[in-house]
Amino acid sequence: MATDTLEHHDVDHHHADGPPSWDGGEAPMKASYGKLMMWYFLLSDAFTFAGFLIAYGTLRVMMPTWPVPDFVFQLFPFAGHTSLPLMFVTLMTFILLFSSWTMVRAVQEGQRENQSGVAVWMFLTILGGAAFLGCQAWEWTTLIAKENMTVTTNPFGTHIESGVYIDNNGNETQDVFEAGEPYLIHVIGQGHGDDHGDDGHADEGHAASTEYTPHHDEPGDYTDALIDEKGYIHKKYKVTEGEDAGIIKSQAFGPKAFGGLFFFITGFHGFHVLSGVIFLIIIFINVMSGLYVKRKNGYEMVEKMGLYWHFVDLVWVFVFLLFYLL
Amino acid sequence: MSSHTYEESKSIATKTIILLGIITIVEVVIAYIGKGIWFPSLQEAMNPRLLTVLLGGAMIILSLYKAIKIVFEFMHMSYEAPGLSKTVLLPLLLLVWGVIAFLWEGTAWKGYRQKIIDRNEIPAEQQMQGTLIKELETEDLI
Numbered sequence: 001m002a003t004d005t006l007e008h009h010d011v012d013h014h015h016a017d018g019p020p021s022w023d024g025g026e027a028p029m030k031a032s033y034g035k036l037m038m039w040y041f042l043l044s045d046a047f048t049f050a051g052f053l054i055a056y057g058t059l060r061v062m063m064p065t066w067p068v069p070d071f072v073f074q075l076f077p078f079a080g081h082t083s084l085p086l087m088f089v090t091l092m093t094f095i096l097l098f099s100s101w102t103m104v105r106a107v108q109e110g111q112r113e114n115q116s117g118v119a120v121w122m123f124l125t126i127l128g129g130a131a132f133l134g135c136q137a138w139e140w141t142t143l144i145a146k147e148n149m150t151v152t153t154n155p156f157g158t159h160i161e162s163g164v165y166i167d168n169n170g171n172e173t174q175d176v177f178e179a180g181e182p183y184l185i186h187v188i189g190q191g192h193g194d195d196h197g198d199d200g201h202a203d204e205g206h207a208a209s210t211e212y213t214p215h216h217d218e219p220g221d222y223t224d225a226l227i228d229e230k231g232y233i234h235k236k237y238k239v240t241e242g243e244d245a246g247i248i249k250s251q252a253f254g255p256k257a258f259g260g261l262f263f264f265i266t267g268f269h270g271f272h273v274l275s276g277v278i279f280l281i282i283i284f285i286n287v288m289s290g291l292y293v294k295r296k297n298g299y300e301m302v303e304k305m306g307l308y309w310h311f312v313d314l315v316w317v318f319v320f321l322l323f324y325l326l
Numbered sequence: 327m328s329s330h331t332y333e334e335s336k337s338i339a340t341k342t343i344i345l346l347g348i349i350t351i352v353e354v355v356i357a358y359i360g361k362g363i364w365f366p367s368l369q370e371a372m373n374p375r376l377l378t379v380l381l382g383g384a385m386i387i388l389s390l391y392k393a394i395k396i397v398f399e400f401m402h403m404s405y406e407a408p409g410l411s412k413t414v415l416l417p418l419l420l421l422v423w424g425v426i427a428f429l430w431e432g433t434a435w436k437g438y439r440q441k442i443i444d445r446n447e448i449p450a451e452q453q454m455q456g457t458l459i460k461e462l463e464t465e466d467l468i
Binding site for chain 2: 028062068069086090094108306317326
């Protein structure tokens with residue numbers, strides 16, 4: 001994107017102003033070199049993202065269960081324990097959509113050579129991109145630091161049988177569940193249960209797995225829970241239906257692939273947003289310096305940047321669909 | 327470049343962003359219904375598998391529509407030379423094959439996983455008897 005700015009060919013005015021674009025008589029496909037190559041870059045990037053998302057879909061359909069999105073993504077900043085399924089990620093979607101619209105406006109102002117208009121709308125686009133990145137940072141922090149999800153460990157499981165949790169004496173508690181109910185495996189020493197601090201911990205939101213907290217703080221096999229080496233508390237329950245009725249089992253981790261896929265794909269998208277914001281800032285500085293005024297080509301650099309920025313929004317449409325909605 | 331005037335382009339952009347916003351809200355509403363957060367009675371009234379397919383399909387179609395709107399209006403694909411849009415859009419048809427082939431494969435793996443679990447429960451000496459294996463193989467795995 002940077003190199004083609006040095007030698008710019010003016011598509012719109014070439015019939016009037018002498019040498020035609022691309023120096024071959026006609027601009028191929030009536031587009032400048034830079035714009036056409038931006039389209040082809042985006043095509044290749046679309047295949048990259050499609051590859052990742054298809055891998056996600058394949059691994060998801062091959063698993064008997066998959067983390068339930070409205071259970072995994074239900075927290076909201078400053079909302080404490082309130083369960084607001086998908087609300088935060090919907091906000092993120094709207095931020096990105098809004099920044100896409102401000103980018104369109106910047107391109108339109110550029111086409112009529114309105115320098116201050118381009119600057120204002122590009123500035124708003126930069127703010128939108130930065131806000132999106134901030135939201136993603138909060139989302140990742142919550143998943144990693146509060147809910148202990150890592151690339152290889154997925155504490156979000158789903159019950160495949162109905163059952164009832166048991167207490168420290170081996171008796172059944174009031175805490176019953178049905179097949180299909182999601183749970184979150186906690187880690188010892190993270191202050192859930194009685195400790196309702198204002199740290200926004202997921203206690204009430206993830207009530208099903210936190211109403212009862214085992215009173216152990218060392219790894220080991222206890223009557224009511226199995227605590228593994230890393231401190232994950234796999235609560236024990238008695239199956240109440242089906243072939244295994246009466247057998248005591250401990251909560252299993254969810255599909256291992258979930259963490260890796262989530263962090264890799266949303267991370268790859270976030271990396272696109274980050275590079276987009278950096279390029280937006282560079283082009284914004286050029287707009288302010290009056291560089292594109294001299295080129296008299298309707299701020300084509302802003303238009304090319306716009307293509308990239310809309311593509312990032314386009315990819316998010318599918319990330320939003322596959323990770324959060326379905 | 328767009329053949330529209332500045333005012334026309336501006337109003338197209340405004341209409342498109344409002345449409346995209348509304349579709350996003352509709353998608354989230356459908357997700358809420360699909361997860362049984364809203365109208366939980368629907369989960370019992372309908373075949374749950376059918377409901378999942380219907381609502382999931384609706385969300386996929388709406389997302390594809392959003393993608394088309396972004397490409398054709400925000401990225402101005404509908405105002406480019408036909409050759410340009412063809413060279414960019416036609417290769418994407420490969421993804422139709424990609425999605426079908428890989429989801430098919432994933433579904434098959436799920437079947438094999440269950441098959442292995444089922445077979446592991448059979449005592450070793452009985453696994454050698456042809457009838458049992460045949461029984462398992464004829465199960466509808468996909």
